[in-house]
Amino acid sequence: MSATRTARDRARQEITLEITQAARRHLAEKGAAALSLRAVARDLEMAPSALYRYFPSRDALLTALIIEAYDSIADHVEQAVGSVPAEEFLPRWRAACRAVRGWAHTHPHEYALIYGSPVPGYAAPQETIPSGSRIPLLLLALVKDAWIAGALTDTPTHPALPEAVAEQANRLADAIHLGDLPRPLLLRAVAAWTQLFGAVSLELFGQLKGAFTDDTPVFTYAVDVMAHSLGFHEKKK
Amino acid sequence: MSATRTARDRARQEITLEITQAARRHLAEKGAAALSLRAVARDLEMAPSALYRYFPSRDALLTALIIEAYDSIADHVEQAVGSVPAEEFLPRWRAACRAVRGWAHTHPHEYALIYGSPVPGYAAPQETIPSGSRIPLLLLALVKDAWIAGALTDTPTHPALPEAVAEQANRLADAIHLGDLPRPLLLRAVAAWTQLFGAVSLELFGQLKGAFTDDTPVFTYAVDVMAHSLGFHEKKK
């Protein structure tokens, strides 16, 4: 029967897991470029050819790791946001940003794999999109929730939206069901997203080296400036 | 005499140039990871070992390319900014941002080399810092000039600067002689810088894929939002 799990099935699942775990360890320690099938096989004391029973190619293994990494950071952010009461919008926003940076710092190579320069000779397949979209969707949802709850200060109307921008904003809003979320707010949320990842990337990739002795307060402040520009604010007591 | 240039000297200089040019071509076509000494040597129809007369190692060649790339983008931005009258601050800002994105689009692999994930096994030496700092310094100078000219609207004071942030801002201002440029303004300029590169990187590295059908107007709008948050504005006629 189809529900019966044979010993083979079970072994297969376990070993697949062991392979991705070993691969993730290599990725974490040396980075994506140093990740080779042979190295993973050595780690597991298998013949290199044995891995081909589990992954059809190195690229397939890479894809699995990319999806894992996206899910790992998204889980981390979700968990951080979830630990703040739902109506505390500003703290939720801060928690999300802090979680992105925190994960990046504890998983630098994984971060580089998904948000750094594309791996040479590797084209990310469609399968990575759902996991890769989780964080931007989460950030947009956070903004939308706050807006619906009436918790944002008046959205700035300046600068006015040129036609072409409004069109792009409408398309995106339709695609991901944002309803009538004000378009300037939507665009600011996208900008906040780009800034968040820009700040983390520049820091992690060494571009900020020398500018500050401690990047943390600067990042935290930048997050608050972003939050402010989105209309988040401290609750009145 | 020391001023005399022998044929050997001249040849050496020319060939060094040919090597970096060939290397840059490889970099532009296939990316940094595919850049090998042997491939460059093949291109120039030299023995691979001959390159060691010009560069002590592959890493030295990479360093040369990194510096070239930083200088290339900085030249491009400087030229774009320079072609706008000095007192037109908002147009200058827009020109700078557009130039960064434009260069990134025409030189994607070079952009990835300098602003993407660090090349595995390669640690950027100190020598790259002066060239790498040119753009941030240029952006900060632009903001400072506008401020000195009194061309910015009142700098927002909210959110207030926590002590730790003020300290970092002061250090940076001292280090690069920004005088009494208001600290919130300075920090917003840094944030604008991170957003600029964040937007370009996310777009170039494929994270925005699917969100918009045309990224240009969205980018342009984001630049104007940034400019607005820095106090840039259209001149009154």
Place this chain on the structure above:
DNA sequence: TGTACATCAGTGAACGCGCGTTCACTGATGTAC
């Protein structure tokens, strides 16, 4: 429950590739007298 065959995991050797770097060498260019 027992047997015959099909499926599948894993092995080990091999292929063909490209890489950075070293080394002893040849021959041309530069320099001191």
Place this chain on the structure above:
DNA sequence: TGTACATCAGTGAACGCGCGTTCACTGATGTAC
């Protein structure tokens, strides 16, 4: 100006490395009767 020696560019072979992938194979597990 001419000669003797030193410097340096470039060659070609070699070293040692690691990689992804293929293939014919053995032996264990699963399945149909």
